[in-house]
Amino acid sequence: MPDDFRTLLALVLVFVPLSLLSIGGGASLLADMEHQSVTVHRWTTAREFADLFAISRAAPGPGTMLSTLIGWKAAGCTGALTATVALYLPSSLLVYGAARLWGRWRGSVWHAAVERGLAPIAAGLILSGGVAVLRVSPGGAAVWMAAVAATVLLLRWPWLHPLALFAASGALFGLVGLW
Amino acid sequence: MSKEARLGAVSAEPDAEVRADHRIGLPAIFAAFFWLGVTSFGGNTAAWLYYQIVQRRHWVTDAEFLSDVALGRIAPGSGGVNLTVQVGQRLRGGAGAATAVVGLLSGPLVIVLALAAAYTRIGWSPAAHAVLDGIAAAAIGLTFATGLKLLPSGSARLGPLAVTLATVLCVGVLRWPMLPVVLGLAPISIGLALVQGRNA
Secondary structure, eight states, X not given: OOHHHHHHHHHHHHHHHHHHHOBTOHHHHHHHHHXXXXXXXXXSOHHHHHXXXXXXXXXXXXXXXXXXXXXXXXXXXXXXXXXXXXXXXXXXXHHHHHHHHHXXXXXXXXXXXXXXXXXXXXXXXXXXXXXXXXXXXXXXXXXXXXXXXXXXXXXXXXXXXXHHHHHHHHHHHHHHHHO | OOHHHHHHHHHTSXXXXXXXXXXXXXXXXXXXXXXXXXXXXXXXXHHHHIIIIIIXXXXXOHHHXXXXXXXXXXXXXXXXXXXXXXXXXXXXXXXXXXXXXXXXXXXXXXXXXXXXXXXXXXXXXXXXHHHHHHHHHHHHHHHHHHHHHTSOOSTTOHHHHHHHHHHIIIIIISXXXXXXXXXXXXXXXXXXXXXXXXXX
């Protein structure tokens, strides 16, 4: 078996279980990824892993693109693609199956009650997500203030495009940072 | 191009009315989620998806969105990707789900690799850190604004509002693990919805 194929297989064997076990978000996932890529497989050094983590936070996208970067370090672009698919495909298939099953009960009293019952919890989870990101942000008090200001602006003027606000806030922080 | 693709192109316009009885074309789904992927910063895919897909395009309703957010967070994997799978599935079945996820992930995949390549050459400037902090702060603002907009409303909102508050307190403030909190609150909240549905 050629070496690069073996590496790709190892990536699949690391990220597929992580995909299905990563219930409730990124924190536990991160510890496992670190252990596997630094200690077990030596795809990255501890320092490289920390750098890759910082880069993955800077990039846009849903949740973690860290697996992509680990795959890239381990086996180039093929590795990046393999690790991304291995992390996102199994959980996506599971959710797809669950959503289809759930859709079959549409129209029943239970279906409506469950959806209405989950709605206030979902709103709470969205707000909690904001709090969690705020807490781990390295920017300190300035980030807290800017986040509150952005919230007020968006609620007061709903026509305001969020991207314009992202750009303005980024530019403001950049200018203050330079100065 | 097909009729569906034209419809999709029309629906990409701001404030376009999309009729529920017309299926949305796969190219339109891809374009919408690609844009969503490359512009969602700071882990706020749900808030951004609400703005782009629910508020601007009206592809799914508030209730459908919230239900998908909840299931997406309970299930393993990234909440944002899970939400995208479900919304894609509502729009166009299996093909819609696959198109939406590929659209969502392909942009960030290329960007993160480009960033990593640039980083190994030129390193990381403090100004870049500051700009990213600023973008993240505004993105968190969007998350809060979305959560507040989606607070329970209507005449019988006190019970649901208490559930939302309990969720924020346990998960956001006290940092309890999300899954047991949701599994504990869900039966209460669903029971409440059943009782209110009967009285309504």
